[in-house]
Amino acid sequence: MFKSILVPIDLADTDLAKPALATAITLSQTWSGSIRLLNVLPMTPVMLAEYVPADFDEQQRQTSEEALAIVARESGIETGRISSVVRQGGIYHEILEEAMQMKADLIVMTSHRPAMRTYFLGSNAGHVVRYAKCSVLVVRH
Numbered sequence: 001m002f003k004s005i006l007v008p009i010d011l012a013d014t015d016l017a018k019p020a021l022a023t024a025i026t027l028s029q030t031w032s033g034s035i036r037l038l039n040v041l042p043m044t045p046v047m048l049a050e051y052v053p054a055d056f057d058e059q060q061r062q063t064s065e066e067a068l069a070i071v072a073r074e075s076g077i078e079t080g081r082i083s084s085v086v087r088q089g090g091i092y093h094e095i096l097e098e099a100m101q102m103k104a105d106l107i108v109m110t111s112h113r114p115a116m117r118t119y120f121l122g123s124n125a126g127h128v129v130r131y132a133k134c135s136v137l138v139v140r141h
Contacts, residue, residue: 002135003033006104008095008128011039011067019139020110025075027106036102037072037084039064040094061086092127099134107136 007024009017021037028035041060053059068084075082087094099107111125129136 002027002031002106004102004105005033005035006038006095006099006102006107007035008038008040008091008107008109009068009071011064014067014071016110016141017071018110019141020108020137021071021075023137023139024106024108025077027108028077028081033105034081034083035075035077036098036104037068037082038095038098039068039084039086040091041086041088042091043088057088061088092124092131095124095128096131096133099132104134106134107132109136109138110141111138 005024005028007017007020009021024035027033041057041064064086065084068086072079072082072084085098087098095107095109098104107128109125109128111123125136125138129138
């Protein structure tokens with residue numbers, strides 16, 4: 001049923017992603033599916049560009065790719081069934097774009113318990129749930 005699963009991961013808080021990754025692993029094993037790990041890097045604000053090294057974005061991308069490779073390796077999923085990608089931009093927009101590009105059947109992500117501010121502003125998970133073209137499973141942390 002779920003052959004292609006996308007798991008967005010915030011590398012600044014990998015403990016938050018563990019429940020989502022564990023769920024995705026179980027689902028992928030059940031249906032012999034594959035998992036794609038995704039990390040979204042924020043755009044460097046123009047006003048900060050002169051204060052960071054010229055290759056700052058590339059350094060961040062490389063660091064993120066290495067960290068995702070470690071997460072993939074530690075997941076226990078065989079290499080051919082797990083992949084990773086780093087995108088840059090708005091979090092929920094890039095999650096939705098990646099899901100569309102890879103033709104994901106399911107997005108599995110973790111969300112904090114709602115706080116009062118998220119009822120008014122919305123969260124990344126909320127945006128993904130509302131606008132995704134595929135099923136979304138939000139695992140509460």
